[in-house]
Amino acid sequence: MATILLEVATPDKGEVYAKEINMLITRSICGELGILPKHANLLTELVPHAMRIKEGGGETKLFVSGGFMEVTPEKITILADAAEAPDDIDVERAKAAYKRAEERLAKKDSEIDIDRAEAALARAKARLLVKGVPIP
């Protein structure tokens, strides 16, 4: 089966993922994208979500907190602000962040930054999804 190299880098942790994979399912600001080997050149922006990586018959999940994705026929490069494998995710923290963001959004206070709260909510949701924890 043909493979494509996936590289994920973050400013603080360096290269967090580098592996030959079969398929990547990711979500850009325009919607879901499935990337197979020999994909055309593409540059897009990602939203916070749980990426699905298919390799060797199995599927793993990886959390990305948004960023940019560049695709060339041989390589996918993802520049994320943060990226975490299921093992690195702090469930309690994500749950707390989820609750906090929901509360903020529920208040509908003009004082708070709606965009930021929504982004925080999306991040927490994606983290919990990667970990396989039901969303409260």
Place this chain on the structure above:
Amino acid sequence: MANLQHIRRRIKSVKNIQKITNAMDMIARSRFNAAREALLSNLPYVAKTREIMRRVMSQMRGQEYEHPFIKTRDELIAEQQEGAGKFLFIVIASDKGLAGSFSSNVLKEAHDTIEYDGTSETSSLDADDDDENFHRKNFDALKGIKPAGKRTPKQQRQMAATGGMARAAGHRGGGTSGAKNLSVAREYNDADYIEGIELITVGRKATTHFKQRGYNIIKSYHGISERPQYKYAKEITDLVMERFASGEIIDVTLIYTQFKSAISCTPDDVTLLPIVTDDYAKTSANLKEEYIYEPDVVSILNDFLPQRIATRIYGAMLHSAASELSSRMNAMSNATDNAQELVGRLNLFYNKVRQAGITNEINEIVGGANALE
């Protein structure tokens, strides 16, 4: 004859200083390890951002594409000929001293860059093959061009390039009689080009240095030089973007210290804005197919370029932090070694004086005994 007690006291004080420098060395060492770790973790991200930037920009080249941050060199020259616009410099130095020549080196580089008028060929930076180092290239391209209206600040300076020390002396407005003429001329030019410059400083040393000289500092960051955080880089980027988008600023340059190894750190300057597509020509051959941009090229670039600039600023801050700490480490371990040597010499002197005293006493006793016989 030297007083024994006096020497003893001196030895003790040197030993105390040695203890302090030794402690500072150890502190710098552990902080340096953390800073180097942070820098190394950041490098792949910077490299990848840069790769993508290169590919996208080399593709951008040759297309008649309008984006306020992206220009061809011809457009840049045309803009300069109109002579409108200020220069923005971001200078990253340290908060504290005691790091050898770290701060003075980066500040000297800052002055060299600010005053660069296309005449100096001495800089080793021109030789490096960093295709993103536009500042001097841009300036060299502008050499010999007479702006139509108001002249740009840098071009007003007709001074022949002198050595860095002479320049620095000129800036202090004093010095020897040889430098006096220079300093008078400098002062005059200083006042002229200060108006065309805005500064963002990171680190107290940079702030005080430029404040004394009357520069217009639009924002300073203190207390973050040893442990930079991404959010500050983002803040600086937002400010830079805002200033550049207002049209008042036509050139943004970053000056920082590049960390090469624990014993080698060199000041460096990079241009953040505008982005000149001509310099990405080298890689264009590799790329034949066009990119698909989702949703479209304008929105992608609007988000990607600030990201790229924030990444560069953050990277520069990390470089600077590692350089500062390694300079401090070197300075402090040198100081400790020197103190050790000084203690050795003082001990020798102390013993000599003590011996001389004993010999003297014996002489006196023997002399006294002889006189009794």
